[in-house]
Amino acid sequence: MIRLRDVSLTHADGFVALRGLTLAAQPGEQIAIVGPSGAGKTSLLRLLGAAMRPTTGQLDVLDADPWSLSTADLRRLRARIGVAHQAPPLPARQRVVTAVLAGRLGRWPWWKSVASLAYPLDIAGAAAALAQLDLGERIFDRCDRLSGGQLQRVGVARVLYQQAQLLLADEPVSALDPALAQQTVRVLTADAAARGATLVASLHAVDLALACFPRVVGIRDGRIAFDRPAAKVDRALLRRLYASEGGQLPGLAEVPPAASAQRLLRPAVGGEAARADSCWR
Amino acid sequence: MKAPRDPAALARVGGLLLATVVLWPLAVIGEFRPWVLFEAQNLRVMGGFLGGFLPPASGGEFLAYLGQATIETLAMASAGIALAFVVAVPLAVATTQALSISRLGPGPGRRRGELLRAGLRILLVVLRGIPELVWALLFVRVLGLGPAAGVLALGLTYGGMLAKVYAEILESGDQRPARALLEAGGSRLQALCYGLLPGVAQELTSYTVYRWECAVRASVVMGFVGAGGLGQLMDQSMKMLNGGEAASILLTFLALVLAADALSAFFRRQLGEAGTAGHAAALGPLPLAILASLGGAVLASFAWLDLGLGALLSRAAAASIADFFASFWPLDLSAGWLWKVGQGALETLAISVLGTLLATVCALLLALPASGRHGALLEQATRFVLNALRSVPELVWATLMALAAGLGPFAGILALALHTSGVLGRLFAEALQNAPATPRDALLEAGTPAGVAFLYGSLPTVTPQLLAYALYRWEMNIRMAAILGFVGAGGLGQLLYVELSLFHQAQASTVIAAMLLLSVAVDAASASLRRRLG
Numbered sequence: 001m002i003r004l005r006d007v008s009l010t011h012a013d014g015f016v017a018l019r020g021l022t023l024a025a026q027p028g029e030q031i032a033i034v035g036p037s038g039a040g041k042t043s044l045l046r047l048l049g050a051a052m053r054p055t056t057g058q059l060d061v062l063d064a065d066p067w068s069l070s071t072a073d074l075r076r077l078r079a080r081i082g083v084a085h086q087a088p089p090l091p092a093r094q095r096v097v098t099a100v101l102a103g104r105l106g107r108w109p110w111w112k113s114v115a116s117l118a119y120p121l122d123i124a125g126a127a128a129a130l131a132q133l134d135l136g137e138r139i140f141d142r143c144d145r146l147s148g149g150q151l152q153r154v155g156v157a158r159v160l161y162q163q164a165q166l167l168l169a170d171e172p173v174s175a176l177d178p179a180l181a182q183q184t185v186r187v188l189t190a191d192a193a194a195r196g197a198t199l200v201a202s203l204h205a206v207d208l209a210l211a212c213f214p215r216v217v218g219i220r221d222g223r224i225a226f227d228r229p230a231a232k233v234d235r236a237l238l239r240r241l242y243a244s245e246g247g248q249l250p251g252l253a254e255v256p257p258a259a260s261a262q263r264l265l266r267p268a269v270g271g272e273a274a275r276a277d278s279c280w281r
Numbered sequence: 282m283k284a285p286r287d288p289a290a291l292a293r294v295g296g297l298l299l300a301t302v303v304l305w306p307l308a309v310i311g312e313f314r315p316w317v318l319f320e321a322q323n324l325r326v327m328g329g330f331l332g333g334f335l336p337p338a339s340g341g342e343f344l345a346y347l348g349q350a351t352i353e354t355l356a357m358a359s360a361g362i363a364l365a366f367v368v369a370v371p372l373a374v375a376t377t378q379a380l381s382i383s384r385l386g387p388g389p390g391r392r393r394g395e396l397l398r399a400g401l402r403i404l405l406v407v408l409r410g411i412p413e414l415v416w417a418l419l420f421v422r423v424l425g426l427g428p429a430a431g432v433l434a435l436g437l438t439y440g441g442m443l444a445k446v447y448a449e450i451l452e453s454g455d456q457r458p459a460r461a462l463l464e465a466g467g468s469r470l471q472a473l474c475y476g477l478l479p480g481v482a483q484e485l486t487s488y489t490v491y492r493w494e495c496a497v498r499a500s501v502v503m504g505f506v507g508a509g510g511l512g513q514l515m516d517q518s519m520k521m522l523n524g525g526e527a528a529s530i531l532l533t534f535l536a537l538v539l540a541a542d543a544l545s546a547f548f549r550r551q552l553g554e555a556g557t558a559g560h561a562a563a564l565g566p567l568p569l570a571i572l573a574s575l576g577g578a579v580l581a582s583f584a585w586l587d588l589g590l591g592a593l594l595s596r597a598a599a600a601s602i603a604d605f606f607a608s609f610w611p612l613d614l615s616a617g618w619l620w621k622v623g624q625g626a627l628e629t630l631a632i633s634v635l636g637t638l639l640a641t642v643c644a645l646l647l648a649l650p651a652s653g654r655h656g657a658l659l660e661q662a663t664r665f666v667l668n669a670l671r672s673v674p675e676l677v678w679a680t681l682m683a684l685a686a687g688l689g690p691f692a693g694i695l696a697l698a699l700h701t702s703g704v705l706g707r708l709f710a711e712a713l714q715n716a717p718a719t720p721r722d723a724l725l726e727a728g729t730p731a732g733v734a735f736l737y738g739s740l741p742t743v744t745p746q747l748l749a750y751a752l753y754r755w756e757m758n759i760r761m762a763a764i765l766g767f768v769g770a771g772g773l774g775q776l777l778y779v780e781l782s783l784f785h786q787a788q789a790s791t792v793i794a795a796m797l798l799l800s801v802a803v804d805a806a807s808a809s810l811r812r813r814l815g
Contacts, residue, residue, distance in 0.1 A: 124284035
């Protein structure tokens, strides 16, 4: 499914984003990636999305090495990968319905793509995706009429509509309040589970990652700091991961400090109890 | 769950129907028949003419003529702008709200001041609403063939444009210093020099230089109505179907327009960067040198052209000019003539609309490679094509297209489309380059084909800007469409040309009034469309 072996990435400006990273995921697995800002979370997701080429090392995505494929095959591979961005790249003047339908442009023939600009060809599909995110009534609004949080959820709706085999999410809920953030991540995980798709999401809020994902990967300085089941992630591990940020653990912003602290202070965070009240299905 | 219907669909269908209902008759009026381009006879004429392009004429005598005509063109533009400046400054000072003394208080004479200002503004509309080539055509009748008519025409039209824009620039800056000076009993000129100019001098200079660049382009075609310069040479070569000469002249156009572009951009950059710190004089050495050389160039232009404008000041000459212009009054408003002018106006409108529309489509297609999406080589090649398209004036394109498609409005449509494609293509390419890339890149990374990614990711962002450019261009093209008839491309211009050669001044003035009305109406329509885009 996904396999990275000893992968490094150096940006054009000489910044080394990833150093000798090794990671594998089975089909249907759901992985959260956490780590301080600048650790390489986004770079890792861009590698997995075949948007960037690793400087060294071996990369397999959906059982293919994207950079040994022909242009046409690479395009077909990319159509099977869906990315939800932190700042959804949607044109301001585009309507929500068009922005969501754009998720399947990689699979539509060109005439269908053009025709859909005149009249949206799959309103039902777009409406279904938006309804999951409580945005059903905004379907014909223009994207610039939406708030940042609504826009982020439109980006998620586009990925849902795309029905990709590999779902990548780069801080997909950073602009949402805690309740909505949790609900939105739950929609993503449920969709991936229902279709057997693999989901890799980087999350700023550690508690959300621990509560919603069975497997958590901590990244720091472009290296994997830990990679273990959520139940085995403890406070000391997280403290070390976020040492550069003063050891403060980022959580969902508006969660009462006491509650979030209590959860993270327990030796083994998460556990069945925490999951019962949030994400665990 | 039943899917909702797209609420915008009805409006879209309505818009499409409306566009068809409007464009169909315009296409009929404009004789929009692309297939005539491929008729055997037209192909033969055009093929023979184009075949003569190689090699371009390079005989010593011809090149001497060409050089002389080029200098004459440049001199005409410079002298015209100088004249326009002299016309514009008093008009701008008189019309701008920023220097109104009677507004203080409001003081005595407020009503009178407003009336005067309104009257002057109408004068400005007339000056710049009548295309410079029409002015030139009129002046040729009074002053005879030669560059004097062109210089006067540029002076009046560009004087009107400069005055309007100067007044707007004066009002756009901080008006408080000038107001304070006026309130302290200063005169208008004092308030202008001490209160307004420090803030806006740079913008005023920059705009004037830009207008000079436009004047060069306008001077190139003045010869088509007998007002000297390169146009006259081109007119002769075209009439004799001498492809080699035409090719040389077209190359000269290209060089001249590109050089004027570059020079104007250089001047404006220098003026923008020049600081005055550390100098006792108001200007640094470099801008001072530039201004001095500009002044020298203007003087040299007048000397070279040897206009004999002094003769105009004699009593007899003034009387004959007054007689000539008086003969345009009253307008011929008989029903039969109005009907004919109305038809001409519709034809002109059709030429402008279809030409601009065609150009918008072509420009978009050319802008894609020109914005560097398909590699640097294709970018440079398309940019050269765009420059070549826009360096040939509409009127010259019209003479060429009259060969390719026969006389009539369709040649005008093609001429406007070709020139405007070059202008819009460059603007569109810039807009595409400045558009945010992330939406398109995200689609590409999701396996979307490049063309579709452009439609979904880039086009929605840039559409309003592209349409605004196209509408601005339409405002210019309606003026241009009105005069393309001078070379047989239909519309009001053809009517005017015929009536003036028959000395039917009363009928001609109705046509000029129609041109004025049409351009004012198109300005209003375009402004309201642009507002709705926002």
